Amino acid sequence: MxxxxxxxxxxxxxxxxxxxxxxxxxxxxxxxxxxxxxxxxxxxxxxxxxxxxxxxxxxxxxxxxxxxxxxxxxxxxxxxxxxxxxxxxxxxxxxxxxxxxxxxxxxxxxxxxxxxxxxxxxxxxxPGISAAMGAAAAAGIALTHRDAASTVSFVAGQCKGLADQDWVGLAGKGRTLVIYMGLATAGAITEKLMADGLSPAMPVAVVENATRPTMRVLRGVLAGLEQIVETHRVKSPALIIIGEVAARAGAHHLAQIAETAL
Missing domain, CATH: 3.40.1010.10 (Tetrapyrrole methylase, N-terminal domain)
Structure with missing residues (x-):
C-alpha cells in the first residue's frame, strides 16, 4: 500500500x-x-x-x-x-x-x-485587510492625518527581548505606532516608550474585536495603558494605537465606542 x-x-x-x-x-x-x-x-x-x-x-x-x-x-x-x-x-x-x-x-x-x-x-x-487597517477604520482613527501624523509603524509587542528592541523614533509627534500582540506586555511597553522619551500624556487607543459586533475602543493616555487593559479586561484580538491620531474619531463611530478617561 x-x-x-x-x-x-x-x-x-x-x-x-x-x-x-x-x-x-x-x-x-x-x-x-x-x-x-x-x-x-x-x-x-x-x-x-x-x-x-x-x-x-x-x-x-x-x-x-x-x-x-x-x-x-x-x-x-x-x-x-x-x-x-x-x-x-x-x-x-x-x-x-x-x-x-x-x-x-x-x-x-x-x-x-x-x-x-x-x-x-x-x-x-x-492579501487581506490587515488587523491594523481594519481596527483603525472601524474605530474611526486615521492612522495618517495631515494635522497629526505622516508616519506609521507596526511592531509586535509580544516577542523575545522586548526591552532590547529599538523603538526609538517610532512614536511621538507626527507619528503613529500600532502594536500587535501587546496586551500581556502593556506595562513593559509603557515603561519602554516613556524611557525613550515619549510623553506619558500621549493619546492611546486599545481596539478589541475590531470590525465585529463586540468591538470596543478604549481611549486614554500612555501612562494609563496597562490600567486600561486590566480594568476593562481586554482580550485578544486587540491592537494598541499610540499617537495624536488616537484622540481623533469620526462622530459616526461614537455610538459603538466605549470611551474611558483613564
Whole structure:
C-alpha cells in the first residue's frame, strides 16, 4: 500500500498552498478572491482568530484543521504547521492556509512560504485587510492625518527581548505606532516608550474585536495603558494605537465606542 504522504519517488504534481488573509474579522471585509477560495476549499488550515462566520463559508465536505495559538498554548508548533502544509501539498492536495488579517503582517506567512518553496510546493498569496487597517477604520482613527501624523509603524509587542528592541523614533509627534500582540506586555511597553522619551500624556487607543459586533475602543493616555487593559479586561484580538491620531474619531463611530478617561 502506498503512503499518500511519502515524498520519495512520488511523481504526482503537488497541490498549491494558498496563503489567504481573512481580514480583521467581519466576513464582509474578505477579498473576492479569498471568499472564492474558501467556498471551493477541500482543506482549510486556519488560525484561531478567524471568525467562525468565515469558516462557515467553506463547503460541507471541506476538512477544517485548526492550528490555533495563544500566549500560553500552541495547538501546533510553527515548524509542524510548515510541515503539515508541505505534506498535504506533496500529497496532491490544494491547501487554503487561512490567517487573520494579512498573511505577511505578523502572520508568519513568510516562514510558511519559505518552507513550501524549499519543498518545491507552489504558493499563492492572497492579501487581506490587515488587523491594523481594519481596527483603525472601524474605530474611526486615521492612522495618517495631515494635522497629526505622516508616519506609521507596526511592531509586535509580544516577542523575545522586548526591552532590547529599538523603538526609538517610532512614536511621538507626527507619528503613529500600532502594536500587535501587546496586551500581556502593556506595562513593559509603557515603561519602554516613556524611557525613550515619549510623553506619558500621549493619546492611546486599545481596539478589541475590531470590525465585529463586540468591538470596543478604549481611549486614554500612555501612562494609563496597562490600567486600561486590566480594568476593562481586554482580550485578544486587540491592537494598541499610540499617537495624536488616537484622540481623533469620526462622530459616526461614537455610538459603538466605549470611551474611558483613564
Amino acid at each position: 502506498i503512503d499518500p504522504h511519502a515524498h520519495s519517488g512520488d511523481q504526482r504534481r503537488p497541490g498549491t498552498v494558498h496563503l489567504v488573509g481573512a481580514g480583521p474579522g467581519d466576513p464582509d471585509l474578505l477579498t473576492l478572491r479569498a471568499a472564492r477560495l474558501i467556498a471551493q476549499a477541500q482543506l482549510i488550515v486556519h488560525d484561531g482568530l478567524v471568525d467562525p462566520a468565515i469558516l462557515a463559508m467553506a463547503p460541507d465536505h471541506a476538512r477544517l484543521v485548526s492550528v490555533a495559538k495563544s500566549r500560553s498554548r500552541h495547538t501546533m508548533p510553527q515548524d509542524a504547521i510548515n510541515q503539515l502544509l508541505v505534506d498535504e501539498a506533496l500529497a496532491g492536495n490544494d491547501v487554503v492556509r487561512l490567517k487573520g488579517g494579512d498573511p505577511f503582517v505578523f502572520g508568519r506567512g513568510g516562514e510558511e512560504a519559505e518552507a513550501c518553496h524549499a519543498a518545491g510546493v507552489p504558493v499563492n498569496v492572497v
